[in-house]
Amino acid sequence: MERIAGTGGRSGSTGGEKEEIGAESFLFGEEIQRLMTGPPENGSSFTALLGLPANQAMELLHSQESDTAPTELSGEAWRDNHMNPHKLYYCSPTFPANTTLIDRAARFSVFAAGENSPETSSVPSNSSLKVKNEPTDTDSNPNSLPPLISNPTVENKNQRSTKRKEREKKAKGSTKKCKNASNETSEEAEKLPYVHVRARRGEATDSHSLAERARREKINARMKLLQELVPGCNKISGTALVLDEIISHVQSLQRQVEFLSMRLAAVNPRIDFNLDSLLAPESGSLVDSNFPSMVMPLMWPDVQANDNRQPYQQLWNDDTLHQPVWGREEDPHNFIAPEHSLLSYDSSANSGSLQSNQLKMEL
Amino acid sequence: MRPPTSLKKEFLKKWIMGLQLCSSSKKEMSFLERKKAIKLSADVAMASARNATTRWSRALISNASKDDSNKELVECILGPESESLKRASMSLVLCNKRNRSKKILRKSCSIRRARKSSSQMVMASSIAKRLVKKRTQVLKSLIPGGGSMSEFSLIEETLDYILSLRAQVDVMRHLANATELLNRK
Numbered sequence: 001m002e003r004i005a006g007t008g009g010r011s012g013s014t015g016g017e018k019e020e021i022g023a024e025s026f027l028f029g030e031e032i033q034r035l036m037t038g039p040p041e042n043g044s045s046f047t048a049l050l051g052l053p054a055n056q057a058m059e060l061l062h063s064q065e066s067d068t069a070p071t072e073l074s075g076e077a078w079r080d081n082h083m084n085p086h087k088l089y090y091c092s093p094t095f096p097a098n099t100t101l102i103d104r105a106a107r108f109s110v111f112a113a114g115e116n117s118p119e120t121s122s123v124p125s126n127s128s129l130k131v132k133n134e135p136t137d138t139d140s141n142p143n144s145l146p147p148l149i150s151n152p153t154v155e156n157k158n159q160r161s162t163k164r165k166e167r168e169k170k171a172k173g174s175t176k177k178c179k180n181a182s183n184e185t186s187e188e189a190e191k192l193p194y195v196h197v198r199a200r201r202g203e204a205t206d207s208h209s210l211a212e213r214a215r216r217e218k219i220n221a222r223m224k225l226l227q228e229l230v231p232g233c234n235k236i237s238g239t240a241l242v243l244d245e246i247i248s249h250v251q252s253l254q255r256q257v258e259f260l261s262m263r264l265a266a267v268n269p270r271i272d273f274n275l276d277s278l279l280a281p282e283s284g285s286l287v288d289s290n291f292p293s294m295v296m297p298l299m300w301p302d303v304q305a306n307d308n309r310q311p312y313q314q315l316w317n318d319d320t321l322h323q324p325v326w327g328r329e330e331d332p333h334n335f336i337a338p339e340h341s342l343l344s345y346d347s348s349a350n351s352g353s354l355q356s357n358q359l360k361m362e363l
Numbered sequence: 364m365r366p367p368t369s370l371k372k373e374f375l376k377k378w379i380m381g382l383q384l385c386s387s388s389k390k391e392m393s394f395l396e397r398k399k400a401i402k403l404s405a406d407v408a409m410a411s412a413r414n415a416t417t418r419w420s421r422a423l424i425s426n427a428s429k430d431d432s433n434k435e436l437v438e439c440i441l442g443p444e445s446e447s448l449k450r451a452s453m454s455l456v457l458c459n460k461r462n463r464s465k466k467i468l469r470k471s472c473s474i475r476r477a478r479k480s481s482s483q484m485v486m487a488s489s490i491a492k493r494l495v496k497k498r499t500q501v502l503k504s505l506i507p508g509g510g511s512m513s514e515f516s517l518i519e520e521t522l523d524y525i526l527s528l529r530a531q532v533d534v535m536r537h538l539a540n541a542t543e544l545l546n547r548k
Contacts, residue, residue, distance in 0.1 A: 215515070222518040229525060240491065243498035246521060250505050253528040260535040261405060265397035267542040 370412055371530045377408035378534070403427065409531045419520050420527075422508020466511075 203209065226246055227233040233245045381404030407427050410420035502517060503509035506524055509517055 219515055219518065222515065222522070226518060226522055226525075229522060240494040240498055243495065243502065246525075247498060247501055247505065250502070250521070250525060250528070253525065253532055254505070256532045257405065257528065257535065258402065260532065260539055261402040262398050263539045264401050264535065264542065265394055267539060267546060268397075 370527070371534050373412045374405075374408050374530060375534050375538075377411055378405050381405075381408055405531060405535060409527050413523070413527065417520060417523050418512060418516065419507045419509070419524050426507065 203213075223239065223242060227236075227242055230246050230249045233242055236242050236245060382401065385400040385404060406423055410423040410427075413420040499514060499517065502521065503512065506512075506517070506520055509520065512520060
């Protein structure tokens with residue numbers, strides 16, 4: 001039962017986030033639609049959450065930090081980038097995952113101002129990926145590395161194009177903590193195909209490794225979501241162990257489905273659960289109004305005869321005592337009540353209940 | 364994100380429909396048959412609730428419709444969109460075959476590349492990679508239609524699949540509890 005509440009709460013929170021994001025999405029709707037295949041309309045839960053608005057989540061988070069950033073992110077900004085040859089272009093519609101990762105890192109990150117001079121290699125690997133290195137940026141910062149980001153770097157970034165995303169690495173070489181100025185992350189918050197990427201210190205800068213890096217970060221972002229979804233995964237570090245947990249969770253869910261179908265098969269000799277419109281007249285007293293609206297459009301077999309209603313109603317009155325037991329969860333409450341009210345219809349037949357009892361004993 | 368309640372309601376609707384169809388067609392079913400029918404209609408209902416937007420749902424539907432005995436059930440549950448959905452799932456199967464042959468070719472080429480791992484660091488990373496790879500393969504076997512997915516899409520499908528499974532389990536559990544309680548009366 002707690003799990004239901006947990007998922008309900010979680011889904012509620014993510015739903016709220018989605019609405020918040022959705023409001024912002026109208027601002028950049030055009031560019032985004034151009035770039036992204038639209039998010040699945042059926043709302044396939046997390047995929048919808050992840051696919052489109054991750055970048056906007058980024059933007060939302062950082063729009064508070066820098067007021068100028070959203071205005072800079074207006075449409076012409078990225079058009080400018082096409083014309084500016086000095087920037088690194090990294091074009092990937094899947095980059096939102098990257099930005100979410102950067103965003104999270106930015107919250108906890110310690111900035112370092114070390115930069116190296118990337119080699120100049122421009123290799124357009126495919127239509128979606130163009131990488132041009134930028135030799136000029138490194139002049140701005142000397143190679144000495146203060147542990148925290150210095151304002152000069154921030155100012156330098158602001159002077160240059162807004163589309164650049166910087167990744168700086170400490171000399172010690174902690175790779176996974178991306179260090180970004182918050183301004184920079186806000187700059188690339190808008191979902192655009194071209195995002196500037198600077199090669200990290202000590203890493204290859206050819207297009208293959210950059211693409212690989214982006215892909216890896218995409219995958220890591222999704223893995224984080226999975227970790228949040230599966231209970232007990234948050235404290236585990238390491239992909240293999242997390243995957244272990246996920247696998248066991250999926251297996252347990254599948255086993256539960258099997259088990260429950262066995263239970264249902266045992267409980268009912270004829271597997272017809274009649275949620276018929278007989279429920280509708282009863283529903284006014286007990287069930288919320290939205291459930292009859294769900295039941296009514298369904299085309300159920302013919303309504304049972306009237307003389308059966310008498311024992312049925314008695315059963316119904318008894319069952320109301322049980323409703324508070326299930327009333328803990330709000331979601332299933334609506335369709336549990338009609339379920340058991342109508343199921344009683346079937347099981348009121350004596351022979352049926354006897355058989356089901358025998359089956360249970362056999363089990 | 365679709366609220367879980369609407370997903371559950373849709374699932375319940377379709378599932379009950381399927382069950383009734385099952386019960387109307389056959390008069391006497393053994394326990395195992397019943398269990399299979401229940402599980403099958405539950406799975407197909409779950410998959411159709413996704414309206415074939417995800418790969419696992421399409422794979423599930425195509426697997427279910429391969430079996431001739433289940434075909435009418437699947438069609439009934441899917442409803443009016445069954446034809447287009449079937450076409451989508453069939454095309455997915457064909458795509459999978461193509462991808463599979465490509466992958467086999469690629470693997471045979473890559474095996475020839477020698478393993479140059481000598482230093483300890485490289486060994487550790489390769490061990491880690493092997494572990495992860497094993498687990499991704501296990502996960503692929505768990506998720507319907509997972510055999511031909513890239514790593515990234517596998518994770519996305521897992522997310523969706525876990526959510527759907529949870530909804531399915533919730534609905535089924537409540538139904539089972541309800542019937543059992545009623546039967547005790």
